[in-house]
Amino acid sequence: MEQGCKEHFSALNHKFSAVIESSFSSEKSPKISELFQFIDDLNTWHEILQGKEDTTILLSAIKEYEFSFQAVLNGQYRYAFIAQRYFLEQVCRFIYLSTNELHLRHWKLGLRDISWGSLVEKENGVFSKIFIRAFYDEVEDEGEHMIALSSKLYRESSEFIHGNFEKISGMPDKINFDVKLLEKWLDFVETSKFVALFLLLVRFSKEFDAEELRKIEDMTKEELGGIEEFNLLFA
């Protein structure tokens, strides 16, 4: 019995290896590596923020981001989408609760949660004008577009997790490499990365000293250089 179980999982392990091989042999390989590097950037943010903020949720977001890669490279696409969406949610939650210690403490105690809808709510959410104005007013006009973008991203990701038969029925029954699902997941991860960096910059960057700014300069210019107002940080 025990031996049979072990063999079952060893066989699975072979399949995981095959999917890893196929993924990195595909034309998507550079993109996988590029986006995986973002874990280093996230750790840089964690390094800067720890001691200043409660980074529990940020750490959970980083773990989720990493797990999403593990899942996708094992052919567990549905779980990859779940983790990618949870990463997005956790980053937004981290940013939101970083401004409200009481709510954060209640959240940690399990007394109070905050829904996705509230996180991206137009009037008071993390992309609302008044929220962005408080921390990085130069980009407050971007807020409305970020709400559109994040809401769509969340909805599109959800279609691969539950509720959309067309997407769910497209999921492989067995552990197999699927380039279309990989491509879709990479799109979502890329957009999630953009949203995460946008929020981290808006919320914290103006409090950074020169050394801390130097640490985030390259990633900011690379990812958010198209939003001119962020370049002012390094002028």
Next chain:
Amino acid sequence: MSDFKIRTETIKPSKILDYFVETKDDRKIVDRLKSDVPIVLVGSRGVGKSFLLRVAEAELKRDISEKNVVPVYLSFTQGSVLQLTDEHDFYQWMLAKMCSALLRSIKKLGISVPASLLAEKSGDEEDHYLSLLISEFEQTWKGNLKTIDTTDLPSIDDFKEAIEDICEESGIESINFFIDEAAHILRPSQQRQFFSLYRDVNSPYINCNAAVYPGVTSFGDNFQPIHDATFINLERDVSSAGYVEYMRNIVDKQADSNLLGKIAKNMSNFSVLSYAANGNPRILLKTLTLAPSVSSREVNTVIKEFYKSEIWGEHTLLSDKYSGFKNFIDWGRNFVEDYILPEVKGKNDGYLAGDKKTSRFFWIHRDAPETVKKALNLLCYTGIISLHTDAVKATRSEVGTRYSLNVGCLLSLENTPVSTGIPIVKNTTIKRMSEFGANHAAYTSLSPEITAFDDSIINQALEEQLAKSVDFLDLPNWLIETLKGLGLNEIKDVLNATEQKIQEAYYVGKVRSRYIKNEATSAVFEYLSG
């Protein structure tokens, strides 16, 4: 990949408000369309005329219990296939269409009709009679010219009286008509008839609004543009504050998250693409699908290719379809490509080098030949140029018309539009314009065989079009192959085909045959209408 709805016709009327991006100017237009002032909305293809008509319709429907104004939307696009022996028949066709659309709208709103439009007929008989009559008119392209009996159709006065009765007895404030594709650009006789009806029909109980293309200028003897309607030019000025934001909001409504992310990362490139679209949302969405990563390389390529060739496709298609007007159409293109664009581009290069204001305007003397003005009207219709201001004084106080060039066409001459596009657009001043006098040398090459747009030429062109292969229709390949498989090889075969005929194809039942017939017919009208 974002799946854009680039034509209003593909958006369900009940969903139209979900796609509406409200600007102050658009709000003003929609409010005026909903008011009791007759409006004629003028704009080139794709700027959003149909969309705003539909928004006004949807808002009036939404507020029906409060405002009691009944909206009636209809399109005269099928006018392109009418071949009528008597010019007045077009008037009758329009009246029949209005009666039919009115009855349908009132029924849909659940308003009982206490008075009859056609005095002698009951409700069902009215519907039946009107649909047969309209169909009879719309079959005239088959060439079996005969007199169509319209004696049971109400006179315009009877129509107005019937509407007055309906309004008073049902507590309706007024009926607002929204007439799309109101007058064919190349059919002056239809334009005259339309404006004659437009003038006749307005009353305290009927407010008629219409969307027309620029260049529709034959108003007939009765209609006076200044007194009988308010003309609104639907232009979205690329130099206005908030222009890029507005275009971005339109894209936000339709694009997927990946494209929105790419846009946010490459805002400068997106701005250039928006400027190039020259205020035309349909063109922006089309070009975005060609540049899905919004990278500098893609945007440069798209601007240089789309605005150098593809945008001319529609203009050139006009000359294919209406060979009688070929001289006008081809001359217009040559004039823009050989004279205007190089001149403005050359000047802008100098202005930018000297840190001066730039231009995208040119001016034509008011005494320039009429044929030249007609050719310019056709360029306005396809959006290559737009009429900016009439009666502008230029050098030596000479008076003429200022036109603006399509920004995309102008930027397509740049080596790297993403680098130079923004300075060119942001520094534009209307004070700088290239002037073309009353007798400019370029005009001499325009010597068309005909000097006026004439219905006989249109009718001849229509026959040529109808004999063309279904390959010309903008339909998916599978559908074209299905049609051919049924022996429907020419455009006229499709118009002629019954749903039963289409059901002869494999796996095509009633529902699918209706879909195929509708798709194919609308593609035919789309092709013929412009």
